[in-house]
Amino acid sequence: MHMQFEDLSGKVVLVTGASKGLGKAMAVEFNRYGAKVAANYNASREKAQELKKDNPEIEIFKADVSDRKQVRDMIGSIIATFGRIDIIVNNAGVWKLQAFEEFDESAFERMWRVNLLGAVYTTLEALPYLKKNGGSIINIASNAGVGTAANGTTLYAITKASLIMLTKRLAFELGQYGIRVNAIAPGWTKTDLTVGGRSSDEVDQLESYFRSRSELHTIGSPEDIARLAVYLGSDYSRFMTGQVIVIDGGRVDNLTHSL
Ligand SMILES: NC(=O)c1ccc[n+]([C@@H]2O[C@H](COP(=O)([O-])OP(=O)(O)OC[C@H]3O[C@@H](n4cnc5c(N)ncnc54)[C@H](OP(=O)(O)O)[C@@H]3O)[C@@H](O)[C@H]2O)c1
Numbered sequence: 271m272h273m274q275f276e277d278l279s280g281k282v283v284l285v286t287g288a289s290k291g292l293g294k295a296m297a298v299e300f301n302r303y304g305a306k307v308a309a310n311y312n313a314s315r316e317k318a319q320e321l322k323k324d325n326p327e328i329e330i331f332k333a334d335v336s337d338r339k340q341v342r343d344m345i346g347s348i349i350a351t352f353g354r355i356d357i358i359v360n361n362a363g364v365w366k367l368q369a370f371e372e373f374d375e376s377a378f379e380r381m382w383r384v385n386l387l388g389a390v391y392t393t394l395e396a397l398p399y400l401k402k403n404g405g406s407i408i409n410i411a412s413n414a415g416v417g418t419a420a421n422g423t424t425l426y427a428i429t430k431a432s433l434i435m436l437t438k439r440l441a442f443e444l445g446q447y448g449i450r451v452n453a454i455a456p457g458w459t460k461t462d463l464t465v466g467g468r469s470s471d472e473v474d475q476l477e478s479y480f481r482s483r484s485e486l487h488t489i490g491s492p493e494d495i496a497r498l499a500v501y502l503g504s505d506y507s508r509f510m511t512g513q514v515i516v517i518d519g520g521r522v523d524n525l526t527h528s529l
Pocket of ligand 1 (some may be wrong): 286292293310311313314334335362363364384410412429456457458461462463470
């Protein structure tokens with residue numbers, strides 16, 4: 271007999287940044303396991319509409335997560351639609367590759383506001399609802415935030431390291447309400463974020479570089495990350511909080527402390 275994975279029907283999940291990439295895969299996967307999905311987007315309206323068209327049960331909600339008022343309004347609309355929120359996935363994120371010494375203030379500020387404050391605002395506004403029945407908060411960090419290195423990612427990495435500390439501290443503060451808080455630290459996955467605007471030769475080069483950096487000689491897919499998010503959202507992980515789960519095929523510089 272095969273064991274069925276936890277059925278999530280009755281749960282409502284908000285995935286921020288779900289118009290493409292990892293967030294889209296998570297919205298689809300949570301929907302597949304029976305959760306009611308609120309998929310947030312900001313700029314990519316058409317892609318969000320496509321997601322809705324392909325998955326009619328998913329509802330889409332526009333908000334810039336770096337703007338607290340927009341986040342508050344979005345949470346209000348989700349409650350009006352679904353009546354509750356049980357799981358939030360703070361996934362919306364941006365990066366700008368830049369050498370530390372070429373510090374670009376506005377790009378850094380954008381990363382900081384979306385990657386960190388976006389998670390802070392979403393969590394703050396969803397908390398009154400999560401507190402009602404307990405819940406799960408999943409922060410999408412990065413293996414860059416735990417110490418792996420790639421050129422130009424230092425400033426991005428410190429926003430993700432902050433998200434990891436937020437995860438640990440919120441686990442400490444929110445356990446009393448039955449709210450679990452965990453982070454996923456994915457390795458390099460092909461999405462608009464990592465390969466957008468690059469030629470196919472450049473993408474092939476990047477892919478073979480990251481394959482060579484993985485103990486498994488492979489790269490992950492958005493679905494690999496999404497399945498871990500579903501696990502962390504479900505009661506199968508009821509005994510886990512405050513954890514950072516790296517999912518990167520075993521990055522060589524992480525496991526061996528060498529480049
Ligand atoms: N891909 C990787 O290799 C990798 C590795 C480690 C960690 N991550 C992290 O995983 C998350 C998803 O990355 P991805 O690779 O899937 O990137 P992506 O394909 O570029 O998607 C990013 C998503 O974030 C949304 N977003 C950006 N700014 C937003 C804002 N202000 N408000 C609301 N949504 C916003 C985008 O929505 P709109 O386009 O609609 O604005 C989009 O849906 C990010 O936090 C990223 O840092 C990715």
